[in-house]
Amino acid sequence: MAEPAKAIHATLIHSLSPTNLQVLPNTLLTLSSSGTILSLQPNIPPSAIPSILAQQNIPLTSLSPGQFLIPGFVDTHNHAPQWMQRGLGQGMHILDWLDGITFPNEAKFADPAHAEKVYEKLVRGMLRQGVTTASYYGSLHGEATRVLASMCLKAGQRALIGKCNMDRNAPAFYCEASAEESIRETRECIRHIRSIDPEGVQIRPVLTPRFAISCTAELLQSLGDMAREDDSLAIQTHFNEAAQEINATMALFPSFTNEADLYSSFGLLTRKSILAHCTIMTEYEMEKLRELGCGVAHCPTANMTVGGGFMAAPVKEFLRRGVSVGLGTDSGGGYSASVGDAMRHALVTSYARDALYPKFGGAEKDGSKADGRGGETLGLEEVFYMATRGGAKVVGFEEKVGGFGVGMEFDALVVDLRDEVGGVNVPLDEGDAPERMLEKFVMTGDDRNIVRVYVKGRVVHGEE
């Protein structure tokens, strides 16, 4: 067994399941030099630590009252080249927003120097906000996507990284010449990612057909073939995002009546699929995603502001059916790249769904009212789960991260609610219990309250 390299004494809070939060007070953790949790002992008073660590000459970090540890956040849906366009085009419909704002911005990543500059800010900015794992869409450019992969590895962020595939229905200045070229560049990116992190410890490739509108059937089929030949490959795409997008998709593929059948016919719906948005779902598609084991990247910030009006995905229904759901910032369709905002917006959109949308077909649910509404609100435990362990499951990192346990890798945030960190919004009160501190952080905290970030036990933001 590995030797302990450092110890941390803190109150830990993590999710065991969507509805089960666990607080581990006064916990003594030891970590190996590669960041694996070797031991985890709750209820150890500070006075007992010297004798426990007597045989181990390792440094100890102790948190103060007002501070606690949570697992690192997982952003299951993020467009890396859109980092600089956040906030633009609010209220636009999806296809107009892509043409008017997004494609001209992403086209700039043909220049690897531009990619280097923007991706450095992106990865640093995401780590600072506690996003220890992200699933990134790159631009369509192979070289810029390789720059992103190298940047994540160097900065210490875990990531799935995919070169965007798009060989039609985009302006000539931002469209791949053919399906073959798109596949060639995709293979090159996968090779690069696997050469710099052969075990996929920190970064992994993900197939990234942007959506069916921008991919020919030949390209979708070739990507599906790649997924079938290598079942370790994750897949990410946009799915049932908005009415404008669904109508355009069905017009391009008239032999299908829904997106679930369309994407699965090309072999793109697997247990490794990460489907962003899923706002407009039928009973049939809901069940199909469940049967196929696909994960959902719920992106409430974008769904409320860009793409198609106000869209409230049926998240509670996904959870009821056992479909894996994580949170995505969808930066920069989402104007905010903060998973904290995504948690708050997930709560708000669930309240809207509860009040305004007829309940989803299927079994009677507790809490539904006579008019068919109700039963759709999410709780704090559920949004925190989706931001951490649930997200880790969606992106395929659940055995390593998302919670705390012996044998897991230590991706964690030191949350600090004390006045001295300079955040004015968090109302820390004397005697606040850990559960209450977490609730206040989720609802009112920001990056100033994330004072240190660990990935694999290494400090990647803040000071040790």
Ligand SMILES: O=c1[nH]c(=O)c2nc[nH]c2[nH]1
């Ligand atoms: O939110 C979104 N952002 C995008 O970049 C995109 N492309 C296709 N569909 C999309 N939706």
